[in-house]
């Protein structure tokens with residue numbers, strides 16, 4: 001059975017997280033991520049996220065480096081943390097755990113994590129992301145108005161489009177809700 005997006009859970013997400021975190025959280029709540037990863041937030045915000053996790057029965061683990069991994073299964077949160085912290089070449093498997101498509105995870109693995117920002121900048125400046133692929137443009141991620149939380153393997157990645165379409169639909173349906181204001185400002189003004 002298809003799960004419906006639970007607006008209440010998203011409305012209850014603590015404020016004061018980074019704009020990009022809400023993109024990740026939305027994707028997690030529409031089942032596009034096995035594990036949600038949050039990083040570099042204040043411990044006060046994390047305490048609120050912990051209460052949120054407890055309320056909705058999500059499992060979480062916080063790594064030594066201050067990343068928080070949230071999943072419906074504790075084991076998945078733990079595996080994602082171990083994978084992220086490992087010194088092995090973990091880019092591909094980490095991408096899959098975080099819900100990135102295989103093609104995009106492979107691409108990043110082949111480029112190398114250190115080059116990802118350069119690759120992303122080039123992808124954004126060299127492509128116009130024509131419709132319908134406009135919704136997979138990753139440029140809005142840090143500002144909180146993208147529909148994917150990864151760098152797509154190309155400007156016409158259909159796997160990324162599938163994810164973005166689902167997120168777009170949920171955002172459109174709820175655009176007048178204050179929790180969606182950043183997306184609304186960019187996409188539905």
Ligand SMILES: [Zn+2]
Pocket residue numbers: 101102103104105152153154157158159160
């Ligand atoms: Zn792809």
